[in-house]
Amino acid sequence: MRAQDRARRAGTRPRSDHTLETALAILRDLALFLVEHRGKDDWALVDVHDVEAFLATLPRARKRRLTVLRQFFRFARSKHIVLVDPTRTLTAKEPNGFRGRTLTLDQQRDLFRRWTTDEDIQPHEALVGMLALLHGASSSEVRMLQVTDVDPVTQSVRLGKRPHPVPLDPASWDVLQRCLAHREAWSTANPHVMVTKGTKAGRSPASTAYLSHVLDACGYPPRTIRSTRLVDLVNTMDPKLVAAAFGMDPQAALIYLADHIDEGRLPASEPGRK
Template structure:
């Protein structure tokens, strides 16, 4: 690094801090260890301004997401990206909270995934052909991300409608609410009975396995509640246990 810096200082180009910093940068996604070291040294001493490396990387991520959208659907996705960037500039000028690069990246990733879904799975190559059933089928591919994805798609199709790309917003009428009950995988009833017999009668079962298994099977204890469980939460006198943010102690059955 010192050798390279020496060559930069001795060549015919200007060698003030900002120029040296710019010429020390490597092309590509990483500007190199020398440029990073010089940036930290110069900026902390007020000798140079920070580089635009973060902006370059963000622009590259946005372009990769846009390029992954099927070609007939790509122009609208690119226009949506430009719209979000201009909205961020207006928010910065107005002093309101602007979109971050991560927010824009996530939005473009959702549009990319929808574009590939309707092109590959549904055979539709025009945003105007997307209907509410198509959006619902796309959201069903990742149920846990339904709310986040639907928020992005509402923004995208609202933008597309203002540009006359679609006549009807296919996200209207869709709800972002998640099912209130447990939606994860469950164990069949016969397997539950076999596990309960193991945890209450088998001498081979480790006490830790028995405790965690019975708490989960009988009392519906979540992994978060187990991780936060302490000895002070167990009341031997009343045979009860405090679990997470539950308002009342949970009475323990004999097996527990």
């Protein structure tokens, strides 16, 4: 507020009240976070890990929040409220790593049951969903899948740029057969597995817009479902092997490495051990 007064006297542009309120709201949120999640009730106890954890709660607001926190801790250090500025070594750039949304195990089970037991589900939704959920297939890979890519002898399919055919489990194979039966009903010469009303008379694949909305009914976008599978594979296997199997760049697979493990995936503790 003193800076506002100085700016007005100097004829320069002062900070708006909204800017000050936003900064105060960020400090309030940090204080609550420290007390509720880090068990700290003194500014002098705050370290860089506390600030990094707070910034990670809203990754998209990292730059704005860090700017405010730097200003505050510089002030706090000048007033001897803290001895060390915990924001000194932090950068506004987000750390590399996966920041997308993933599904819980219960959500995955619900989707699996939806696509394997409900015969009223649109076949295209079931195919895109199952291939993403169990085989990490992208919408583009399913969109470009052709009938000639399906091998009924080995029950496998060729997806995108993957170097080897992908063997399908019985549930995925059954969903694929439902989709092929749906295609046969169109009496079309289109070579693709997924044929829509707009593509049945030609040879082009379904539109990207169609694929982006094909899973709307289930409530989750294709990217979220595929990311869930990739995160699971990369964190339980060698990322290089995953990249090779999916035809991905090794650096692209490393993005999906996580720094935590869901408690539900940890083995049960043995009696007498922690």
